[in-house]
Amino acid sequence: MTLIHTVPPRTIDVRRPGNGPVLRSRYDRDVPARSRRPGPSRPAGSPMRYHGAGVVMSVAPHRRRPATLATTVGLALLAGVITLWLGLIAHFGEMANGEATDSPAHVPGRLAVVRVEPGESIQDVAARVAPDAPARQVAERIRELNDLHSPTLSAGQTLIAPVE
Secondary structure, rough: OOOOOOOOOOOOOOOOOOOOOEEEEEEOOEEEOOOOOOOOOOOOOOOOOOOOOOOOOOOOOOOOOOOOHHHHHHHHHHHHHHHHHHHHHHHHHHHHHHOOOOOOOOOOOEEEEEEEOOOOOHHHHHHHHOOOHHHHHHHHHHHHHOOOOOOOHHHHHEEEEEEE
């Protein structure tokens, strides 16, 4: 023979207190008891009150120290040295790439009307019309002469360009 004994469900959990009334059954009384959770601590509609973020902070006084003249001069000198260093690197980089020369580049003074071939850019046109001159400066002169604001060209377009 098997005995089945039923246990009433627990309504009070020690780890999670209930929100509503808790039924306690003591002997033969079933009386609703009050919840153990505290009620609201502020009236409805009033703003929330925060009592800190729970992070421990230093209580030592933190005063701003003014920058001294020596600090300002030192930082200015450091900025100057860095600027000089970057300028020297750029100058020697241009010399190594062959882009910088001591004499100014010669852009031809004679002008002509040229037609843009299919697939050509302003740099390609500049290299075609003035092969001995620097293409970058010739392309800039073509932009100035034709008042071009966009780098795109269409095939068959006519341009005024310096030629040799």
